[in-house]
Amino acid sequence: MFKKKYAIFTMDVEAFTDTECVAYSKENVDIDLLDGFDEYIKILDENNIKCTMFTVGNLAPKIYDKLQRCIINGHELALHNYEHIPPAKIETETFKKNLVKTKKELSQMFNAEISGFRAPFFSIDRQHLDIIKEIGFKYDSSHLDFLAARHTVNLKINDFEKISKNIYSNGNFFEFGLPIYKMFGFPYPISGGGYIRLGNWPFIKTLIKQYLQKNDYYVFYLHPFELTKQQIPVLKGLKLYDKFYLRYGIKNYAKHIKQLIAILKKLGYSFVTFDELTNKLLKKKSEF
Numbered sequence: 260m261f262k263k264k265y266a267i268f269t270m271d272v273e274a275f276t277d278t279e280c281v282a283y284s285k286e287n288v289d290i291d292l293l294d295g296f297d298e299y300i301k302i303l304d305e306n307n308i309k310c311t312m313f314t315v316g317n318l319a320p321k322i323y324d325k326l327q328r329c330i331i332n333g334h335e336l337a338l339h340n341y342e343h344i345p346p347a348k349i350e351t352e353t354f355k356k357n358l359v360k361t362k363k364e365l366s367q368m369f370n371a372e373i374s375g376f377r378a379p380f381f382s383i384d385r386q387h388l389d390i391i392k393e394i395g396f397k398y399d400s401s402h403l404d405f406l407a408a409r410h411t412v413n414l415k416i417n418d419f420e421k422i423s424k425n426i427y428s429n430g431n432f433f434e435f436g437l438p439i440y441k442m443f444g445f446p447y448p449i450s451g452g453g454y455i456r457l458g459n460w461p462f463i464k465t466l467i468k469q470y471l472q473k474n475d476y477y478v479f480y481l482h483p484f485e486l487t488k489q490q491i492p493v494l495k496g497l498k499l500y501d502k503f504y505l506r507y508g509i510k511n512y513a514k515h516i517k518q519l520i521a522i523l524k525k526l527g528y529s530f531v532t533f534d535e536l537t538n539k540l541l542k543k544k545s546e547f
């Protein structure tokens with residue numbers, strides 16, 4: 260346990276067309292809905308919160324100005340793979356080669372250190388995690404202990420040291436997992452994205468509050484389209500759940516995020532980026 264409580268606000272910076280059901284739909288979608296990126300940053304800036312932006316490598320050059328402005332304002336640039344594909348499905352040598360290249364190119368392009376990684380779909384296994392560590396990332400934030408999610412795989416990190424609930428270390432490398440609420444033994448992710456947006460907010464809010472009172476680490480994440488003010492295109496041939504996923508709760512999400520921030524503040528949480536938390540933990544380690 261820490262002396263302080265930490266909350267990390269993150270964003271998986273990807274275009275609407277990176278959303279799996281949109282990518283696989285047979286329709287030609289040419290809208291990115293990245294206005295939601297600006298909406299999220301606006302809410303965070305109003306609350307003086309710096310976020311960790313896990314950005315898809317091939318999207319970053321296309322939104323250079325947006326990202327650079329945020330980096331200058333203290334938000335952290337991190338990677339959400341080089342393309343929006345689940346690492347666990349990529350052959351390891353290909354993954355390593357492309358990730359090394361993208362990390363280097365984006366560090367130079369933005370003149371920023373890239374120390375963190377989050378896998379699309381939280382799809383990380385031990386082999387791919389070891390590569391992330393090996394090529395110089397300081398941390399990963401892909402561990403979602405919820406195997407019901409699509410593409411989630413069993414990540415074996417039994418040999419890592421447990422630092423706090425959902426935080427693990429291996430040498431100077433950290434795995435920052437996403438919080439899960441256990442309801443009568445059944446896990447429910449309470450870290451954002453669809454898990455918060457699609458649920459019944461008064462109920463989810465109660466779960467989060469209970470979790471926050473007992474713990475000292477919380478992570479929130481979302482995708483830009485979830486805060487868009489544009490019209491979500493109607494795509495034919497989508498499954499009923501995917502139609503629901505793409506639309507439900509978007510109108511009220513900003514309001515709920517603001518309430519969540521107020522709850523965190525009331526409970527004494529400090530807002531940091533993952534890079535800042537990593538540096539705090541490394542400093543603490545060196546004191547022993």
Ligand SMILES: [Zn+2]
Binds near residue numbers: 271380
């Ligand atoms: Zn993603």
